[in-house]
Amino acid sequence: QVQLVESGGGLVQAGGSLRLSCAASGRTGSSYVMGWFRQAPGKEREFVAAIRWSDRSTKYSDSVKGRFTISRDNAGNTVYLQMNSLKPEDTAAYYCAVVLRRITVPVSPDAYDYWGQGTQVTVSS
16 A cells, blocks of 8 residues: 655745645555646546656656656655646646556556545636
């Protein structure tokens, strides 16, 4: 079992920044991928960014590329999502997820094994 706890959401004006954190605990092994997804009301959950733990290889959706940065720490199992130049359309609940024993970086939420509870990000215009 793996537990994921997100933090860092909030309300920010358009053009502002936020940093989300996701702390993982439990047995992750060494070959896993951690990702961020978001879901706005009435919409499907969509991929935002992901990082492969072993080599820090990353992938981003086109909508956030150049504005968001995913990273991980060295000491523990924590992944970050630095969000800059936020737009009202970034407003959503943001979820952290992990897929175990994976080499490629999937973008489908169906591929991920465990999920956090989500943190709300609201960007005002």
